[in-house]
Amino acid sequence: MNQNEIPNIDELLNGFLDGELDARHQTEVQRLIKNDEKIAQRLLELQKCKRLVSSLPYTRAPQELLSNIKASLEGKKLTTPPVPPMQRHREREGARHLLLRRLTAAAAMIALAGVLAAVIYWVIAPVPAVEKPVAVDLRLQPIAPQPKDSQPAALSGVVETKSEVVATAEKPAEPALAETKFTGRLELKTTSPAEVAAFINKAIEYNIPSGERYAAAPGKLGESHTLVCSRQNLRVLLDELSTVWDKIDSAVLLVNTDQPQGQIVIDAVTPEQISEIAKQDDFQTQIKTAKFFAAMNNMTTLSPGKEVQVAIDNSTPALITIPKPVLTSSEKPVTTAGAAKEEQQVLLTIVVTR
Amino acid sequence: MTKAANISIDDAVLVQQCRQGDSVAAETLIRKYQNRIYNAIFRICANPDDAAELTQDTFVKVIENIDKFEGRSSFYTWAFRIGVNLTLNYCQRNVKLGLKSLDAEDNDDDNEDKGVLKKFLTDVNLPDPAVVAQNRELCRLAVKALMKLDDTQRAVVVLRDIEGMNYAQIAEVLDIELGTVRSRLSRARANLREIMERMF
Numbered sequence: 033m034n035q036n037e038i039p040n041i042d043e044l045l046n047g048f049l050d051g052e053l054d055a056r057h058q059t060e061v062q063r064l065i066k067n068d069e070k071i072a073q074r075l076l077e078l079q080k081c082k083r084l085v086s087s088l089p090y091t092r093a094p095q096e097l098l099s100n101i102k103a104s105l106e107g108k109k110l111t112t113p114p115v116p117p118m119q120r121h122r123e124r125e126g127a128r129h130l131l132l133r134r135l136t137a138a139a140a141m142i143a144l145a146g147v148l149a150a151v152i153y154w155v156i157a158p159v160p161a162v163e164k165p166v167a168v169d170l171r172l173q174p175i176a177p178q179p180k181d182s183q184p185a186a187l188s189g190v191v192e193t194k195s196e197v198v199a200t201a202e203k204p205a206e207p208a209l210a211e212t213k214f215t216g217r218l219e220l221k222t223t224s225p226a227e228v229a230a231f232i233n234k235a236i237e238y239n240i241p242s243g244e245r246y247a248a249a250p251g252k253l254g255e256s257h258t259l260v261c262s263r264q265n266l267r268v269l270l271d272e273l274s275t276v277w278d279k280i281d282s283a284v285l286l287v288n289t290d291q292p293q294g295q296i297v298i299d300a301v302t303p304e305q306i307s308e309i310a311k312q313d314d315f316q317t318q319i320k321t322a323k324f325f326a327a328m329n330n331m332t333t334l335s336p337g338k339e340v341q342v343a344i345d346n347s348t349p350a351l352i353t354i355p356k357p358v359l360t361s362s363e364k365p366v367t368t369a370g371a372a373k374e375e376q377q378v379l380l381t382i383v384v385t386r
Numbered sequence: 387m388t389k390a391a392n393i394s395i396d397d398a399v400l401v402q403q404c405r406q407g408d409s410v411a412a413e414t415l416i417r418k419y420q421n422r423i424y425n426a427i428f429r430i431c432a433n434p435d436d437a438a439e440l441t442q443d444t445f446v447k448v449i450e451n452i453d454k455f456e457g458r459s460s461f462y463t464w465a466f467r468i469g470v471n472l473t474l475n476y477c478q479r480n481v482k483l484g485l486k487s488l489d490a491e492d493n494d495d496d497n498e499d500k501g502v503l504k505k506f507l508t509d510v511n512l513p514d515p516a517v518v519a520q521n522r523e524l525c526r527l528a529v530k531a532l533m534k535l536d537d538t539q540r541a542v543v544v545l546r547d548i549e550g551m552n553y554a555q556i557a558e559v560l561d562i563e564l565g566t567v568r569s570r571l572s573r574a575r576a577n578l579r580e581i582m583e584r585m586f
Contacts, residue, residue: 040572041576042572042576043568043569043572044413046568046571046572046575047436047568050546050552050571052552052553053569078575078579078580081428081575081578081579081582082547082575084524084528084582085532085543085544085547085578086530086547086548086550087525087528088422088429088529088548090425091423091424091425091428091429091434091437092421092425093420093421093423093425093438093441094424094434094438097420097424097438097441097442098413098416098417098420100438101416101420101442101445101446101449102444104442104446105412105446105449105450108450189542224410345410370518384516
């Protein structure tokens with residue numbers, strides 16, 4: 033017992049009386065009693081109280097208590113013959129089994145809750161945005177599956193490769209996307225569609241070999257031209273079209289992506305931008321470039337004074353001119369893979385509407 | 387050596403046998419502790435009939451719950467714990483119902499009582515316990531004073547001074563801290579002394 037546990041002298045004296053003090057406190061109490069008459073008197077009084085209570089006569093239980101207890105126990109069927117140890121063991125096994133079942137049930141509930149939570153998360157979790165720039169609407173549009181018959185009537189036609197696909201003016205073969213590096217649809221709106229359509233027809237006639245263009249009735253409003261041509265021919269055609277671009281009120285390019293549910297929509301597209309997208313060797317790079325132009329044109333369109341247009345125009349990849357190396361010797365230029373790439377085919381459908 | 391120390395070491399064996407449904411072992415345990423538990427309960431509730439009934443309930447509960455006895459304490463303190471709890475609950479119930487023993491409500495100004503207690507407390511010499519025990523009148527007054535204590539204080543005094551338990555056993559029976567036993571016993575004895583003084 034330490035000093036903190038004895039807050040007053042009475043507790044100390046009672047502990048002394050009851051023999052519950054350690055040696056140090058006992059000595060202390062003895063010293064107090066010896067030196068202080070009041071404390072000695074107090075101890076004596078406490079001792080008398082204790083003696084008085086402890087000297088009370090011992091009262092024995094009534095004789096009939098045992099029989100009453102037995103009767104009560106028998107009444108509750110607790111004094112039945114001893115339970116066989118095997119039965120007791122089985123009861124304990126049963127209790128353990130029950131506990132195990134409860135634990136298993138709890139574990140199953142937790143697992144079920146986990147699966148449910150995963151399903152809910154899968155349903156409500158937002159799909160991560162794919163390279164979506166701030167304040168830019170890429171306007172991915174679903175491609176409605178087009179029946180073969182729904183190709184633009186007389187003017188349409190598609191040739192994949194000359195050796196594999198036979199094109200007819202009436203019912204063109206469907207181009208295979210996987211083999212064409214770029215597939216898109218250019219929708220032009222103009223107030224003078226006849227003039228523009230005639231110009232486009234002529235430009236196609238002059239610049240695209242007849243085997244690569246498919247138009248049954250050129251010049252008609254709302255009809256489309258589908259071209260599966262080389263990138264080089266497309267670039268030449270687009271250069272030609274840029275001369276009439278000032279008469280185009282709206283030029284929208286829809287670039288097909290590898291995602292089956294979407295297209296990239298580029299508003300206010302320019303021939304240079306189309307050419308830049310088409311010339312990208314890698315399909316993913318084409319998509320990236322298309323997205324970039326979509327974002328840029330969108331931002332330019334949305335800016336009130338179009339002040340940034342000039343700045344953006346100056347930084348577009350299309351206009352970044354990388355100086356070509358100049359041959360300084362008489363060495364003839366070696367034909368590289370670039371020439372072959374120029375021959376890679378692209379698919380573009382041009383539609384003119386009012 | 388206190389009464390509490392005189393506990394047979396065979397309790398554990400008897401408990402084990404009792405758990406296995408041995409009614410003889412159960413009877414042995416009852417016989418062994420019935421008087422002590424009855425006496426303590428009687429000193430707390432001060433009514434022999436109630437004490438008998440409470441003791442009976444105590445042993446029925448002990449035998450019913452013998453499987454729950456984990457052996458962390460001794461069977462003796464465990465059984466006392468059940469008995470004292472039942473008794474204190476009974477006392478609380480009676481206080482609420484106003485059924486406290488009429489003996490405890492006797493008039494304190496009884497001249498005869500004053501004389502006996504005065505003689506006892508003013509005697510400088512310590513009285514011989516045997517002499518005190520023989521003085522029936524003094525015992526009656528002591529019981530009367532004891533019954534004026536609070537139930538929990540009376541329980542701690544009974545367990546210490548009548549049953550002879552040490553502080554640790556009292557703490558176990560009443561499920562309180564050792565320090566609480568010390569302070570509660572100190573207050574109980576101080577109150578008892580004041581009650582006796584008022585009875586002069």
